[in-house]
Amino acid sequence: MPVSGRTELVAILGDPIAQASAPRLMNALFERQGRDAVLVAHHVRAADLASALAGLRATQNLRGAIVTMPHKVAVVALLDALAAEAREVGACNVVRRAPDGRLVGTMLDGEGFVASVRRAGHDVRGARAFLAGAGGAAAGIAFALARHGATALRIHNRTRSAAEDLAARVRGAVPGFDVAVAAGPSPTGCDLVVNATSLGMRSDDPTPLDVGGLEPGALVAEAPIRPEPTRLLAAAAARGCRTHGGLAMLEAQIELMAEFVFAAT
């Protein structure tokens, strides 16, 4: 569908942005849906985020924006309203522009993760989960695991205090949920293992957890998309684990993002 004067816009704001997979995935989705819309990449530096948002507010045919690194936390203070998921996590990865220019944000890393796992024929319900990472994506996944019926969650992070902080926030939001800092980097005894760090994107990255502790049959999932497979998923497959890559997670999230952006306001 050619881009015309009637085409609705969705932006993705990030720095860098050239490598982003979201434009191709979301534009392919719009094509399948027959929607006259285009996702365009906006390369925006941290210091320019407020000006960029002023431009989005001023653009009547802009329906929303995906927000990616390094803006996910900074954008929160610049929005007019936040969904519960974004308030909880303290970060936002997608914004809807209401017809009056108000910007409403949410955070779909967690819901996207759960949806992608279900779509692949698995479930998080009843899972004993091990999560590597305590940043924005990890937080979204932690809250979503707690809300969607995981049995227990252990959080491992290089900076232990960040893992403690996230565990306490999840416990506060979902009282009674069994969440704690992991005893170490080994996911022994867990049947759902998630890497929500960025480790794995570079070939010389250390693995984000102790692959020797992966249980055969566990589902091992991670956010990095490239290389395919990552070292972690290759090691997991070699140990007899099921694997779930970053592309499946991103594809599920792209659909949720499009639903959020084009929802009636």
Add this chain to the structure above:
Amino acid sequence: MPVSGRTELVAILGDPIAQASAPRLMNALFERQGRDAVLVAHHVRAADLASALAGLRATQNLRGAIVTMPHKVAVVALLDALAAEAREVGACNVVRRAPDGRLVGTMLDGEGFVASVRRAGHDVRGARAFLAGAGGAAAGIAFALARHGATALRIHNRTRSAAEDLAARVRGAVPGFDVAVAAGPSPTGCDLVVNATSLGMRSDDPTPLDVGGLEPGALVAEAPIRPEPTRLLAAAAARGCRTHGGLAMLEAQIELMAEFVFAAT
């Protein structure tokens, strides 16, 4: 070529914008040129123009913007630099974003008109020209006719003082050029007749000049694109004139705009 994270952006700012032909024309040009760029329509209201420009400055992969109604005059005060054509006319219809965010504007209505006439195998050199209108597009065309060797120019406008003002400005810029307000709405004795008003876009518009005065063999050109042919061009053809429609003018200008936006800065 799919829109990806590497795609460069050009915006077109206007209100309304849905009807604009520029996106399809410029995107088809990018396709022919193999350029990874997309022209996207931004529906921006007059009160929001400054905010929209702040957003353009903040977007590193944005190469520029076409500026259309109602922003062509207002945008001049918001730019960092103006080409001579834009200063002369007091309006701007295309902006280039320098890598440091500076916005440089020019006005290509006149150069686009001359280029399109030449491309159609005609010339403005030596022409005795009749121009209907004294707004931004008319001013661009008037200055370009003076600079590109027309012999004389007569300007007709419903508000006569605007025609007088434009004639004086052209005379000031190109001393010795034979330019004056037309004696009336009849283009008698002229071999180049240009409608640079918006009259003709609606079926019940009056014609912008006295078609009874059109000389057989004269070249009659106009800015309105639809309906095709307009009443003026239909009447001109019936009188044995050659005709030159708005689409040809726009196509030539789109190429000049792309050259300006993607010029090394």
